[in-house]
Amino acid sequence: xxxxxxxxxxxxxxxxxxxxxxxxxxxxxxxxxxxxxxxxxxxxxxxxxxxxxxxxxxxxxxxxxxxxxxxxxxxxxxxxxxxxxxxxxxxxxxxxxxxxxxxxxxxxxxxxxxxxxxxxxxxxxxxxxxxxxxxxxxxxxxxxxxxxxxxxxxxxxxxxxxxxxxxxxxxxxxxxxxxxxxxxxxxxxxxxxxxxxxxxxxxxxxxxxxxxxxxxxxxxxxxxxxxxxxxxxxxxxxxxxxxxxxxxxxxxxxxxxxxxxxxxxxxxxxxxxxxxxxxxxxxxxxxxxxxxxx
Amino acid sequence: xxxxxxxxxxxxxxxxxxxxxxxxxxxxxxxxxxxxxxxxxxxxxxxxxxxxxxxxxxxxxxxxxxxxxxxxxxxxxxxxxxxxxxxxxxxxxxxxxxxxxxxxxxxxxxxxxxxxxxxxxxxxxxxxxxxxxxxxxxxxxxxxxxxxxxxxxxxxxxxxxxxxxxxxxxxxxxxxxxxxxxxxxxxxxxxxxxxxxxxxxxxxxxxxxxxxxxxxxxxxxxxxxxxxxxxxxxxxxxxxxxxxxxxxxxxxxxxxxxxxxxxxxxxxxxxxxxxxxxxxx
Numbered sequence: 001x002x003x004x005x006x007x008x009x010x011x012x013x014x015x016x017x018x019x020x021x022x023x024x025x026x027x028x029x030x031x032x033x034x035x036x037x038x039x040x041x042x043x044x045x046x047x048x049x050x051x052x053x054x055x056x057x058x059x060x061x062x063x064x065x066x067x068x069x070x071x072x073x074x075x076x077x078x079x080x081x082x083x084x085x086x087x088x089x090x091x092x093x094x095x096x097x098x099x100x101x102x103x104x105x106x107x108x109x110x111x112x113x114x115x116x117x118x119x120x121x122x123x124x125x126x127x128x129x130x131x132x133x134x135x136x137x138x139x140x141x142x143x144x145x146x147x148x149x150x151x152x153x154x155x156x157x158x159x160x161x162x163x164x165x166x167x168x169x170x171x172x173x174x175x176x177x178x179x180x181x182x183x184x185x186x187x188x189x190x191x192x193x194x195x196x197x198x199x200x201x202x203x204x205x206x207x208x209x210x211x212x213x214x215x216x217x218x219x220x221x222x223x224x225x226x227x228x229x230x231x232x233x234x235x236x237x238x239x240x241x242x243x244x245x246x247x248x249x250x251x252x253x254x255x256x257x258x259x260x261x262x263x264x265x266x267x268x269x270x271x272x273x274x275x276x277x278x279x280x281x282x283x284x285x286x287x288x289x290x291x292x293x294x
Numbered sequence: 295x296x297x298x299x300x301x302x303x304x305x306x307x308x309x310x311x312x313x314x315x316x317x318x319x320x321x322x323x324x325x326x327x328x329x330x331x332x333x334x335x336x337x338x339x340x341x342x343x344x345x346x347x348x349x350x351x352x353x354x355x356x357x358x359x360x361x362x363x364x365x366x367x368x369x370x371x372x373x374x375x376x377x378x379x380x381x382x383x384x385x386x387x388x389x390x391x392x393x394x395x396x397x398x399x400x401x402x403x404x405x406x407x408x409x410x411x412x413x414x415x416x417x418x419x420x421x422x423x424x425x426x427x428x429x430x431x432x433x434x435x436x437x438x439x440x441x442x443x444x445x446x447x448x449x450x451x452x453x454x455x456x457x458x459x460x461x462x463x464x465x466x467x468x469x470x471x472x473x474x475x476x477x478x479x480x481x482x483x484x485x486x487x488x489x490x491x492x493x494x495x496x497x498x499x500x501x502x503x504x505x506x507x508x509x510x511x512x513x514x515x516x517x518x519x520x521x522x523x524x525x526x527x528x529x530x531x532x533x534x535x536x537x538x539x540x541x542x543x544x545x546x547x548x549x550x551x552x553x554x555x556x557x558x559x560x561x562x563x564x565x566x567x568x569x570x571x572x573x574x575x
Contacts, residue, residue, distance in 0.1 A: 032392035036400060039381035039444050046441040047407055050418035057421055095316045102313035116548070117317055123544040124327050125502050127518040128537045131529065132323035135330060138341045175320060204302070225409060233411020236504060240525065250413045250505075257417060257509055267421065274414045281409060 051274075058267035066268040074252060074269065081248040082276070084163065085232035088170035089178075092227045093220070095171070096178035100219075101212075103179075104186035118179050126173065130240050133169040134160065137241065161243035169237040177226035185219030186212070221288050229277055249273050328541070331534035338528035350531030354539075360532055363520035370432070370507075370516060371500035374439040379493040381440070382447025383485070386492075389452050391460060407445045415442060416509035423510065430512025438510040439500050446499060447492040454488030487555040494551060498544065 058066055071078065103114045121129055137143050137159045147153040159165050189212060197207035235250030249269060256266055330340055334347035355361050388394075389401065407415060419438050423430060462484065466476040504518040511519055521533055 029394070032388040032394045035384040035388035035392075039385040039448065040400065040403075042381060042440060042444060043403055043407070046419060046422070046437055047415070048403070050422040051414075053425065054414075054418035054421055095312075095319060098309055099313045099316035102309060106310075112552075114317070118320060120324055120545075121320055122498055122502065123541045124324055124537050125518055125540075126504050127521045128327055128533060129323055131521070131533070132326040132330075135326050135341050136323065140342060172319065172323065175316075179316075229409060229411055233413040233505070235413065250411070253413050253417055254508075257420065266417070270414045270417045274410055277409075277411065 054267050055271055058264055058271045060264045062264065066264045067272060070265050070268045070272065073265075074249070077247050077249060077252060078272075080246070081232055081250075081273075084167050084170060084246075084248060085228050088167050088174070088231045089224055089228045091167070091171040092175050092178040093224070096175055096223065097182055097216075097220070100179045100182035100186055104183050104189075105191075115180075115183065118176050118183075121173075121176060127236065127240075129173060130169055130236055133165070133172065133237075134240055137165050137168075160241055161245070163242070163246055165241040166237050166246045166248075169241050170231045170234060173234075173237065174227040174230050177230075178223040181222035181226065182216055182219040185216045189215050217288050221285065224284065225281060228280075232277060233273060324541070327534055328538045331531060331538045333531060333534075335531065338530075340529050340531050340534065350535040354532055354535045357530055357532055359515070360517075360520055360524075360530070360536070363515045364517045364536055366515065367501055367517040370435055370439065371497050373432075373436045374443055374500045375493050375496045377436070378440045378443035378447050378496050379489060382444045382492060382496075383451050383489050385444065385448040386451030386455065386488075387485070389448065390455050390458075404445050404448050407442050408449075412442075412503075412505035413509070416506035419506070420509050430510055431514050434510045434512070435507050435514065435516070438506050439503060442503075442506065443496045443499055446495055450492040450495060451485065451488045454491060455485050458484055483558070487558050490551060491555070494547065501540070 060066075062069065099118070103111060103118075107114050124132075135141060139158045139160065144153065144159050147159065148155065148157075153159070193211050194207050197211055198204070202210070233250050235248060235254040238246045238248045238251050239254070253266060253270055256263070330343070331350055332346050332348065333340055333343055334345050334349050335342065336344045385400075385404065389397070389404075416438065419434075419441065420430075423434055428434065462480050463476055466480045467473065471479065501517070504522070507516055508519055508522065515523065517536070521529075524530075
């Protein structure tokens with residue numbers, strides 16, 4: 001065994017290892033674990049264990065009835081949360097996909113500049129970005145003025161406090177997370193495929209549907225998750241721009257975490273939020289058939 | 295024929311218009327942030343345009359609680375960036391350079407924090423701190439932020455160093471360099487652009503984060519938490535002044551980094567081509 005391994009190791013190191021980076025000399029078998037240990041332990045102690053204990057805590061006292069209590073107490077809020085997150089995600093696709101498409105296909109030498117503009121919002125902290133939305137939507141501000149002049153709003157109606165304000169800001173806050181992954185997957189497409197489709201008498205619309213859209217699905221999938229998940233767990237937008245009518249699951253956790261940590265119901269509520277999202281992710285991956293990217 | 299061309303031109307134009315509107319949508323609130331740093335609000339809340347003024351810029355430190363919160367945020371960001379960049383880079387290196395059992399599981403655990411709502415991550419960590427009676431403050435904030443930043447760093451580093459020519463390391467060792475020298479002269483320059491990009495991302499994420507930090511901060515105030523606490527009493531211009539200053543600094547740093555990493559990648563291409571010639575059979 002050892003005599004056989006020695007020459008093969010020699011051969012690998014000097015000839016093949018560049019093309020075959022999976023070859024591992026025996027002496028380096030423990031190296032990856034040394035590299036993984038610090039970060040891995042951090043994630044184990046501060047991510048996995050808390051999640052497990054949250055699950056355990058959510059079953060304390062009432063057991064599974066904690067969940068049914070939480071659901072019946074907060075049914076409207078739970079449904080509202082997922083409706084808001086869904087609309088915000090669809091709006092982000094509607095705005096983000098064409099934007100990513102234009103940057104990837106027509107950007108030319110301005111590609112990097114355009115991408116920089118997409119990421120620009122990240123340079124202003126989340127809370128301040130949301131406050132800027134408050135300025136934009138404030139009574140007497142530009143958005144209210146336009147909506148009143150075209151008759152969508154009455155003189156004394158405002159946008160702040162409405163579901164529209166919350167959903168618009170959710171869309172805005174997570175839009176870059178939609179654009180970037182779609183851009184990355186569009187960027188990878190070999191556009192000669194589209195030329196080939198045209199040569200074979202496919203209409204541009206059909207070529208888009210059958211080739212471009214299909215190949216951008218991994219990006220669309222990632223973008224949807226990166227938009228939907230933070231939107232579903234958010235409480236900042238609803239608190240700063242909404243009202244009692246726009247309370248989301250996050251707001252309930254935010255309002256109660258200080259005084260009643262140990263209330264198993266609150267743990268059940270957050271665990272449920274996570275579980276619904278996980279189930280949704282798996283279901284969505286099935287529909288798109290892009291399981292391998294998760 | 296010509297009507298089909300017209301349709302196509304129309305489609306192309308509307309696509310452009312839609313994309314420009316999308317960019318405006320992204321850009322407008324940032325513009326508002328900058329613009330309203332020059333406002334002189336009539337009341338305590340900087341929500342309505344009153345008149346142009348340099349009042350905020352000439353007195354940026356007017357609210358010590360806001361200034362202190364910003365300094366606190368920067369301290370947190372430095373600590374988090376140092377720890378998360380090191381831990382995440384090691385993870386990223388392990389994932390790219392080695393094949394080992396449980397690689398799939400480790401990869402999944404790395405992605406998992408990115409697929410969880412922050413409020414769940416923050417709340418579950420808080421229940422851990424409460425159950426072991428650990429009082430919240432600087433350390434718990436750093437722990438919480440490193441927890442989600444490690445994943446971002448590992449994923450970024452992994453993406454940036456995938457497909458590198460690791461034969462360079464072996465060539466260096468074969469030519470008699472020590473492992474330390476090889477790391478310093480070959481590995482580090484090779485991974486540096488990816489690591490710096492990840493560190494910059496971590497720094498930005500740390501300053502940006504509110505939800506997880508807020509749940510695990512106890513009585514300490516980061517810049518976003520201070521704004522959150524002020525929201526019912528006052529929203530002064532200084533918030534916009536600080537944000538605009540940070541925005542300008544971030545843009546400057548990013549431009550510098552892009553220039554640096556372009557130069558670095560040109561150098562690396564030359565190095566790799568050289569090795570190819572030497573190692574080619």
